[in-house]
Amino acid sequence: MDDNMGFIPQDKIDEIKSVADIVSVIGDYVDLKRAGSNYVGLCPFHNEKTPSFSVSPQKGIFHCFGCGVGGDVISFIMQKEGLSYPEAIKFLADKLGILVETNEVNKEKYEHRKKLYEINNEAKLFFYKNLLINDVPKEYIKKRDLTNSMINKFIIGYADGKNSLYRHLLQKGYQKDDIIEVGLVNQDESGNLYDKFRNRLMFPILDIRGNIIGFGGRTLVDARAKYMNSPQSLAYDKSKNVYGVSNLKNSTKVGKIILVEGYMDVISLTNYGFDFAIASLGTSLTHDQAKLIKRYCKNIYICYDGDSAGQNATSRAIEVFKEQDISPNIIVIPDNMDPDDYIKKYGKDSFNRLIDNAMDSVIYEYKKILQKYDINDVREKIQLIDDLTTLLSKLDRAVIRDEYIKRFSNDLNLDDSSLKKDVYNKLNENKSRNSVINEDIVNSQTDDKESINNQEKITAIEIMTISCFHRNKYVELKEEFSKFNTTISSYNNFMDFVDIYYSKNDTKEIDEKTARKYFKNDIQMDKTIDYLFQKSKNSININNIDKIILEIKKYLILQEKDNIKSKLDLMQSVEFNDKINKEYKDILNQILEINRQIKDYK
Incomplete structure (x- = not known):
């Protein structure tokens, strides 16, 4: 073991191994497919065309029957990243958000994160005490049937409107910059500091190790943002955590998980005995959250609100779980109610019947189609x-x-x-x-493989094909195509070439020899050109090109919608921004219009 890495306790190593799902970790490097109880893929340590690389989630090991390499999750990282044993442990710990006490150079980062956790913990205690001594939140607590046991279990608190938390944290010796960084205090343009959460019921958010990583706050006055959440920070990554981690751990014993939308849904269901309910943090379920949930339980019940937004979120969650080889069940709540309202009105037995009558995901999507x-x-x-x-x-x-x-x-x-x-x-x-996707055109040409989905790859090849063989369409749609933001470098390289080629040549399509000469030193681009001229050229003819263009435009609008939604989520951490909100609504209208055009296309 390297001296400068320090001693890592065995219990910390065991914790990392237990939390690090070997399939998820190796899946970041290898395209794994289920084969019985194991997963198989092409070995990342030697060249092969037939998969001989196997991963066993039950045993926590991998083995290649071609080159003989094998081991556990730590040895995989050692060999793949070229790290020593303690360096590989640190690499995994950092990936999973686990603090490793070592004497390495990056210890400052861990110490700083610990400090942010301490500040959040102090804020949790402050909000909790505030709830006990203030009359303001009592009416809401009574209205929502929040019992003392639930308040204590979820450590619910109250943020007053007096900027009292900032003064309290300063008195406790915490630094201004750290308090701002963790997102408990905001600073305006004049330099004035004020509590981010004011006049709100506070819900502390814990990670799976019990650290207070952030907060959600529900307004108790007529505020523009009903809910506010802690911003992303070194302490808080909403895409990798869920609300209700104690319930997540309960699910292992119960054998099922109910995934709901909000904090109060989790608390209400727990109050009625359904102590295996959790909520995703943010607007929709992420791939990392699905991976985390899968480690504990694969019997998932999605129970989002019954309104149209809840239905759309359900469809997205179904797709995310399917990528984890999970087919979730869907609990449908009647009359557009949310789980909190329903269980209070109809009780535990009635909600149990909803669980018993849950639909599989295919039937759910089928029912949605019938309604349309x-x-x-x-x-x-x-x-x-x-x-x-x-x-x-x-x-x-x-x-x-x-x-x-x-x-x-x-x-x-x-x-x-x-x-x-x-x-x-x-x-x-x-x-x-x-x-x-099977031609390695875009798979090996991306800067961020995790972020590339199949539709993005399809859109890339369609734009390249239209641009290559239909100059008039390329000129007409050049500005539209420029909106396609991707890290697929083969696409970006080729579109740069297209621009140069048409500026110098007055031809209806791109000449294959010229393209090959331009990319003569790039083997990967050679594969792209092979595909474009040998296969893709005939996939888009003049009779169906307009519909394909509509599909591309739809994808570009959806991409823009996601960008604006991200802005909205960020703005909600400060103040709700009307301009961004209007942009989002305009985008939704554009999506409706292009869906109509696609349906009407002859």
């Missing part, structure tokens, strides 16, 4: 069948797909062979569009 259309209108029924075909084509196993085809055909009085034909045609179409 009038089945007695011929045109709308055609649109319904199109949506249904898309849904069924996403199912991996043929036997399950065919069972749903029979069921839905019977429901809708359709010929099941006709629906089956449509579904399998859609599957072949998807294979054609997705074939680019």
